Amino acid sequence: MIKTLTKFVASIAAGFASLSAFAAPPAGVLDHAHAAVQAIMAVQAQETGRLMSSLEILGTAVGLDGAGNPALVIYVDRDAENVGDVVRSLPPRMRGVGVTVELTDKFYAMAKPGSGGNAxxxxxxxxxxxxxxxxxxxxxxxxxxxxxxxxxxxxxxxxxxxxxxxxxxxxxxxxxxxxxxxxxxxxxxxxxxxxxxxxxxxxxxxxxxxxxxxxxxxxxxxxxxxxxxTPGMVATDGSILQIGPISSQTVAAQLRQAVKKSGRTTGFTRSSVSGLNATISVTYDNECAGGTAFTKTFTGQIVITNRNSSFLAGGDSGSLMVEDVSTRPRAVGLLFAGSSTSAIANPINEVLAFLGATMVGQ
Missing domain, CATH: 2.40.10 (Thrombin, subunit H)
Structure with missing residues (x-):
């Protein structure tokens, strides 16, 4: 499998003309409408399927490199036996855009709470x-x-x-x-x-x-x-512990966006958006402590920095992620999965559209 991957990425590095590189971090809000983000998304759409045909590749996203420039982020399973070979096989650029590799453990739906947490x-x-x-x-x-x-x-x-x-x-x-x-x-x-x-x-x-x-x-x-x-059992204004009432409006995710959430295990935590338009493979169980039910590949997801599971851990699934402002924050995403390095959220507008719902807020 690694030989196939090596040949594939080598052909990308050698066989395509480069797009214009960003000499400095681009100005403006780095959301889906930004030209620099769209350039990465175009390459991501072309290459993600073939990259993820390798079991060692867990997903891709539009993120930032060390200099703050938009880049194609490739999530590699750090527990794979041949992880070193996989990382070395990935070129620094694909189709003219920068590539950043993030080593992570596998992404799981975070339904099994541990005994830890201080919330x-x-x-x-x-x-x-x-x-x-x-x-x-x-x-x-x-x-x-x-x-x-x-x-x-x-x-x-x-x-x-x-x-x-x-x-x-x-x-x-x-x-x-x-x-x-x-x-x-x-x-x-x-x-x-x-x-x-x-x-x-x-x-x-x-x-x-x-x-x-x-x-x-x-x-x-x-x-x-x-x-x-059930009438009388939930605050009708939709107040969230340590956040309070939220806005009835929503807001789209953007890179570097400051966010917060309130959840069962880690409580009230803050972080920032590290990836947009993520394609991520997530594993699910069929019941409490049961066997694997299925592995689902999600597209268009939001990635949030989650070092050492400090933002999201098992039992926090279902938490609403909102923008980190002091009053009436707008919803950004519905948190549902992650690893010890990154948390994953469904864009809230896609959730609301699926349910035919609106946020309760002020």
Whole structure:
């Protein structure tokens, strides 16, 4: 496999005329509309499929090189046996644009909370009406000797009815009877906190909503799920722990954009956008602590710096990522996956379009 990859990238380096290189970091907002970003996206569209035919390549994105110039970022599995050969085979430029290699572990849907984290506020049972950015999940999310959970991230409105927004793999992913004899169905209770934070005993949690199955995966390009709010159980202004009320408006991601989130495991954290238009391969389980259900390749995703899982860790899935401003921040993305170096978010407008929803905010 590595021989094929080596021949492929060598042909790219030798066989194509260069585009104009950016001598200094380009001015302006580096979003999808910027010419420099679009130039990288054009090369990315041509080369990602062939790059990712190698199992060692986990994805690509439009990011920045060490000098702050837009570059094609290639995510390489640092645990691959031949990782050194793979990295050495990648040229510094492809079709005239710069290439940056990022070594990372594999990307997983972050539904299995660990015992770590210091976000006690986000794991505690609240007095209703609850704020979001809190521990929660499907009431029956217990199987194979483990219980799971995630984050009840934010509030959306669908035809005037309020729903909690989280991830498919937090609320709906139990698709086999397997270890608990159950599968997630519309009408099932959604609880706060999640089972992982109440000793795996749902009697110690509270029902706050009822699941509305949407089956976003594996067919769509978003990892999203909703639960219809039980009257009186969730703050109607959509307040998020340590963030407060958000805007009803959204904003597109841009490189270097300062962002923040509130989630079950790592609590309130800040970071910045490091990649746009990412194509990323993500692995999913079929139930709590179950086997691999499928591996999904997402396109058009947002990448966020996540050094040592400091921004997003297992159990934070479902958190809403917003711009890092002090009041009424606008939603940017729905966090759902990551590695110990990078977190991944669905662009929020794509999530809302899939659900036919709008953000609840001011």
């Amino acid at each position: 006690s506020l986000h794991k505690a049972k609240q007095t209703a009406p609850i704020q979001l950015g809190t521990s929660g999940g499907w009431r029956n999310d217990l199987a194979n000797g483990y219980c799971c959970g995630g984050t009840l991230g934010s509030l959306v409105s669908i035809n005037g009815v309020q729903h909690i927004l989280s991830n498919y793999h937090v609320l709906e992913a139990d698709k086999v009877p397997g270890g608990n004899g159950l599968v997630a169905q519309t009408g099932d209770p959604v609880i706060q906190p999640g089972l992982i934070d109440v000793g795996c005993n749902a009697a110690n949690a509270q029902n706050v909503a009822t699941l509305v199955v949407k089956n976003s995966l594996p067919g769509s390009n978003v990892d999203a799920a909703i639960a219809k709010v």
